[in-house]
Amino acid sequence: MERKEFRDLATPEEARAAIDSLSLEGGLERVSLENARGRVLAARLDAELDVPGFDRASLDGYALRARDTFGADEADPARLAVVGEVHAGEEPDVALEEGQAVEISTGAVMPDGADAMVPVERTDIDGEGDDVLVRTSVAPGDNVMFAGADVAAGERALGPGTQITPRDIGLLSALGIDEIPVRAPPKVGIVSTGDELVRPGEDLHSDRGEIYDVNSYTIAAGVEDAGGEAVLYPHAGDEQDEMERILREAAEECDLVLSSGSTSASAVDVIYRVIEEQGELLLHGVSVKPGKPMLVGRLQDSAYVGLPGYPVSAMMVFRTFVAPAIREAAGVPEPRAATVTGAMAREERYAEGRTRLMPVGLIEDSNGETLVYPVDKGSGATTSLAEADGVVEVGPETDYLEEGESVTVRLFSPDVRPPTLLGVGEDDPTLNGLLDGLENPRYLSVGTRPGLRRLREGVPDVAVAAGPLDRTVDAEELGRWSREWGLVTQAGNPKEVEDLADLVERDLRFVNRTSDSGLRSSLEAALSDLATDRDASARDLREAIDGFDLGLRAHESPARKVIAGEADVALGLRETADRLDLGFVPVGEQSVRVLANPDRTGKESVRELAAALEGEFGTESDE
C-alpha cells in the first residue's frame, strides 16, 4: 500500500469544498414540546385547528347584540335584561334574544345570538340586579376574538428549518401540538490519539512526558456549540490495532469522525491505511497557519476529518472548516453579528505565503475604540485561545499589518464579551483577589519586566510591577501593597535554612524565578547587598548557588519543586508558603505597584480598579 501523494497544500477554499462534499446529516427525530427549544424543525407544520376554536370574549363584561346599544352613552344608557352568565371553560346554556345580555368572563364562549360585548367598566347593574345599563354603543364584533382570528386551520404555521424559539413554542402550544419532527444533531465521534495523553481528573506523570488531553473535551464543546452531538471515544494510544478498532467503531456509530493528535508516523500510517481500505482520502494538508496537517476523507459511511494535534491548531481548523459544516448539517444558521472591527494595536509582521488564522485579543481604548492585539504563545499553548476573543484571517499575500490598520475580527462566538480591563505583569495572590471583584477583567501574568515593556507599547490598561522599579516608566500609580518574600523550604524547615547566606555557603538545591519576575530582581538586589557586605562579587555569590539559573515562570512553581522533593529551597512569597503548608525564611519586603497607562486613566474599569485599591489599601501614591 502506498500513500496517496498530496504534493501541494490545498487552499482554504479547496478544504471547504472537500468538507462540503461530505454528508454529515444526522437524520430526523421527534421531540416533545418541553425539549423543542433551539431545535430545528424538519418539516412544515400547518395548523390543524382554528385558534381560538370559538368566538371568544376579550374582556369581562356583557355579551349582547350590537344593534341593541345603538345610540347609548353615559347620559342615556341602553337597558338590557341579564338572562344568564358564561365563565371561561363553560359551554353557554343560554341564547340571546333582542334586548337581552349575558354576563361573560374574559375568554368565555360568546353565547348564540350575541355579536359583540361591552366591558363591565362601561356598564352599571340596575338596582334590582336583573337589568344592566350599557353606557356606550358597540359595533358587531367589538371586544370579540373570532374563531380562527389568531391562527386558522390549514394555515402554514412554521416552515421547515425554523429554529424553535419560545415564541414558536407558544404557537405550537396554541395549536395543541406536543411533539414535533426535528433534525437530529449530526453525531460527531472524537478520537484523540497519543501515548502521552491522560484524561483530566487522572494522575499525571510529567517525568515521562504525560500531558492532559485537551483536544477531546475542547472539540466536544465546539461540536455542541455548532449544534452537533459529541461522542467521546476512549483515548487511543499509538498502538495500531487499538487505534484502528476505535476509528472503525466511531465511523460505524457517527456521521463524522474527528481524530486529533496523530502526530507520530505510526498513527498517521494507521489512519491512512484505514481510510484507504474503508473509504477515500480527499485532501491532505491545507495552506493555513496554524493547522497545515489536516486530513479530509470518508471512512466507511462516515465523513472523516483529521485535525492537527496541537490544541490551538486543532481548534482553529475545527472552527474554520468543520464547525460551519456541522452547523449546516444541524440546520443551525451561522450566528449573526459575530464580527467586530478594530484597529491593530501594534504592527504585526508575517510572511509565510499561507493564510494565517491569527488569534487576537480586544481591548477598548479610552475613546471606546477597539484595539486588536495578536495573542500568540505558540500552537502548543492552550492559553493562546483562552486569552483571545476572536480570529483575524490574514491572506497569504499580506506581509504585515500596520499599527492602526483596521481589521475584521471574527469573534469566537457572538456572546464573547471582550474584557473591560487588560492588565499585564507580575503574578500575585493579592492581585488575584482584587481582580475577582472586577467585571470581566483579563490579566496576563507575564512578569514585571515584560509587563512594563507592554505598558510602554501602549496596549494594556495597567501593568503590575513588583520589586525595584525602573524609573523611566511613564505611568500613573493607582495603588500598591507590600509582600514578604524569602526562601520557601520543606515543611518545618528540616534543613534549618536561616538566611540568604546559607544558599551561598551550604550545599542546598535551590529553585529560582525567571529574570522577568520582580521577585528575582529583589533576590538579585539582596545578593548584591550581601556581596558588598562581604566585599565579594555578586557574580561569585550567584555562581555558588546550586540552581540559581533554574528560573521558573510563576510564583508558585518553585515551591512546588520543593514539595516534589526536587529542591530544598525555593524563591517565593510567605503567602505561598503558608498556603502550601511549607516552611518560610523571610528575606525582605517588596512593593507591588499597579501602574496605569496614562491614556487610559479615564476608562471606567481603570477607575474601578483604582477605587478597589483605595478601598483595600488607602491612597499612598507618593513613594
Next chain:
Amino acid sequence: MERKEFRDLATPEEARAAIDSLSLEGGLERVSLENARGRVLAARLDAELDVPGFDRASLDGYALRARDTFGADEADPARLAVVGEVHAGEEPDVALEEGQAVEISTGAVMPDGADAMVPVERTDIDGEGDDVLVRTSVAPGDNVMFAGADVAAGERALGPGTQITPRDIGLLSALGIDEIPVRAPPKVGIVSTGDELVRPGEDLHSDRGEIYDVNSYTIAAGVEDAGGEAVLYPHAGDEQDEMERILREAAEECDLVLSSGSTSASAVDVIYRVIEEQGELLLHGVSVKPGKPMLVGRLQDSAYVGLPGYPVSAMMVFRTFVAPAIREAAGVPEPRAATVTGAMAREERYAEGRTRLMPVGLIEDSNGETLVYPVDKGSGATTSLAEADGVVEVGPETDYLEEGESVTVRLFSPDVRPPTLLGVGEDDPTLNGLLDGLENPRYLSVGTRPGLRRLREGVPDVAVAAGPLDRTVDAEELGRWSREWGLVTQAGNPKEVEDLADLVERDLRFVNRTSDSGLRSSLEAALSDLATDRDASARDLREAIDGFDLGLRAHESPARKVIAGEADVALGLRETADRLDLGFVPVGEQSVRVLANPDRTGKESVRELAAALEGEFGTESDE
C-alpha cells in the same frame, strides 16, 4: 383580610426595582467538564500545576546543546553523536554530554543536558547512522516549550463569573480539572391557572370554551433561554384549595414562582390571600401595555411574580421584567448586539399615557434598509409574537411615531434572523409548498383584499391574490397558477349536492369564507352570473343561502365545520377536500397571482421567488 391598596400603577422602573429587591439565586453546584459548556463559574480557579509539566520538544528532530551548533550551516554542518531517542509519553533514559544529540519526537521530554532542539528537516543522518549532521545553528531554548510556559502553577486561570466556552474547557483540560463549581440555575416554578386550559396533546372541547395552555411551555422556554431551570407545575383550575396547595408547593421547591392566567376574581383572591399570609406583596399593576396586571412579591422564601393571563402580555412582562432578573441570578450576561435600528414602515398612533411594548416585524427594502412594522393582533393572539422579530419600547409621552422615523428594536434574542421575504395575502396550499423552498420567508395569510391593501401601503415584498383582481394595483406579476374551487361536502356527498343552485334552492347549511378572501370574491361573481341567468337579484340569492354570512378566515376552516357536522356544504378548494377525504362539487377555477412590490423586484429573495415560480409554472405574465 383586606387587600392592600395599589391605587397607582407602578412605573416600569419601579417594577424593575421591586424585582431586583427579590433574591432569585439558585446556589452552587459542581459539574463535570463534559457538562461545563455555558455554565457560570462560581469561584476563581487557579492553576495547581505547570502546563506543560516538563520542558517539551516542539517538533520532531534532535535534542542537543545549543553551543554545539555554533557556526553550523548548510555548507558546514555540526556532527553530533546520536546517543538515544525519546518519544512522547516516555521518560528519557539518557543524558546528553557535549557533542551528543538525542532523537526526539514532538511533545517528548527534553533529556537532561539538552537546552535546545533542531527540527529533523535541518539535519541529515550520516551514512553509518550513528551521527547526525546539523545544518543550522540554534540558541538555547530554541524549539523547546519550557515547563509552565503555557500556564504556571499559582496563576489565576479563570475568574468567578466566567461563562465557560470551549476555549475555557481547553484550559481546564490542560490543568487536569474534571469538575468545576458553578452557579446552579435559579429554579423557576410555573403555575398556569384557569379552568379553560388544556395541556397540548390532550383533547380540546371548543364548545365549552377550552383553549390550549400557551403560557406554561412558552414561559418555561423563556426561563431556560434566560439561564434558569423551569419546573412546570400541574395546571391549577380555579378551585381555591388546589391552587393554594400548588402555589405553596412551588414556593417551597423553587427560587421564583411565576403564575399566569389568574384572571378570574377568585383566583386573584387566592393569590392575594396566600401572599398576605405567607409573604409580602410589593407591587400590583405596572404602567405598560400590554401587561398592566402584574404582581410582584414574596411567597414563603421564594420570590413571586404574577404574570397576566394573555400570552402576549405574559411574554412581554416576562421578557421585560423577569428575564433580566433570572439572567442576573444565573450570572448569564444580557446578550450583546440584540438591538437593531430601523425606520418605521408606516405611521403608528398611540396615546394611552403608559409605556407601550410594541411587537414589531422587520423587513429589508431593496436598498438593504431595515423597515419596522407593528405586529398587533391583540394580546390574546399568540401569532402577535410568532410573527414579530422584536419589541420597540414607546414611552408614555409619545403620541405617535411617524413613517420613516428611526426606532430601536430590541430583538427577541440575538439569533433572531429577520425574514428575507415578507409576503401577505391569500392562503393557498400550493403557495405553502413554494415557501418551503425559500430561505426563511414570512407569510401572513390575511386574505386577498387586505393583502393588496398592504402591498399598496408599501410594507410587504409580495402579495398573493386569488380570484377577480382589482386592476388598479401597481405591482409586477411574478407568476400565477390556477386552482379549482367549489363546494366541499361530507365524504361521498350524501346530500347529493350538484351545483351552486342547490345552495339557493335546497335546505342546506352552508359555511362561507370572509369577504377578505379571493374564494369569496369568486363565489360572489358566480352567484351574480347565476342571478343574471335567472333574471333575479344577486342579493336575493345570497339571502336564500343558509349561512352565507358565516364567513371563516382560513381556507380549511369551512371544510372542518363540515367534518364536525355543523354544516352540510362549505366553500373550499378541491385540494382541501381531497386532503381531508371530503366530497367536492367543482364550481370554477380561479387564478392565484403572486404580485411584487415594484420597489422590491431587485431584492434577492423576490428574484428567488420569481425563479421558483418560473420553474414550477413557466412564465405567463400576460393575462
